[in-house]
């Protein structure tokens with residue numbers, strides 16, 4: 001597999017390899033410090049980023065390479081140069097391209113037109129690199145035996161909810177999303193794909209709309225911002241009202257398993273999708289989770305550039 005365009009591209013074996021390497025990089029960041037020596041990695045983002053940008057640039061540095069950060073309007077793309085031509089040019093200089101943008105189809109096109117690995121660093125539909133960090137964090141807390149455990153995402157049925165379902169399916173986990181019904185539920189096509197993967201891995205996929213049922217006996221409560229990058233401001237008031245019951249607070253957390261953890265991809269809005277006492281409290285693993293954005297992107301760059309990720313056939 002050349003690129004990581006979608007979470008669903010990854011096989012269980014790929015994820016296991018990436019988590020093992022990332023765990024090594026967490027202990028020794030410079031373990032492969034000449035893997036990308038004298039090479040560059042382009043990081044192209046048309047949406048803001050704190051973690052993914054810092055994690056990616058640091059990961060490239062730890063592999064001995066040089067990151068080239070390109071902001072949305074820096075390229076000639078905005079002046080009519082095609083995505084395909086852009087991909088060919090970047091492929092002539094860099095060893096990989098990390099992209100954050102709106103349309104999944106743009107990332108797919110960069111992947112098909114470019115000859116170097118292209119990594120999806122968030123689109124409107126998906127966020128695969130986040131899920132690698134999330135699953136390394138889950139592993140650190142619960143080990144490899146996750147039988148009997150339930151992993152719950154609460155809130156907006158957005159890119160994160162999609163990636164949560166698909167990665168849970170790949171990992172053979174019992175994954176739950178609890179979102180409002182209707183336009184803020186996860187995409188039906190993604191649910192169908194998660195169920196299809198689950199049929200091959202033994203995962204259980206539960207699509208719920210009751211936050212209390214979803215939280216009961218869960219090992220993880222995960223949430224994300226209610227307004228994603230690019231969401232129309234005109235929807236804010238309605239979304240805030242409809243999503244309010246899904247806010248992770250002490251009341252919901254008290255329903256979970258005794259050793260449950262709280263996770264969030266960040267950025268967080270205290271008092272909206274999570275209360276301050278939960279995200280800043282003892283169950284929260286969000287800082288470790290954020291650190292693993294670097295270790296997992298480093299692992300991904302290391303293995304993709306060596307042709308060692310084979311994909312889910």
Ligand code: CP
Nearest residue numbers: 049050051052265266
């Ligand atoms: N979690 C995440 O992707 O954060 P950034 O938007 O800061 O990159």
Ligand code: NVA
Nearest residue numbers: 158224228229265266
């Ligand atoms: N759903 C959020 C995730 C941010 C990391 C967004 O797309 O803005």
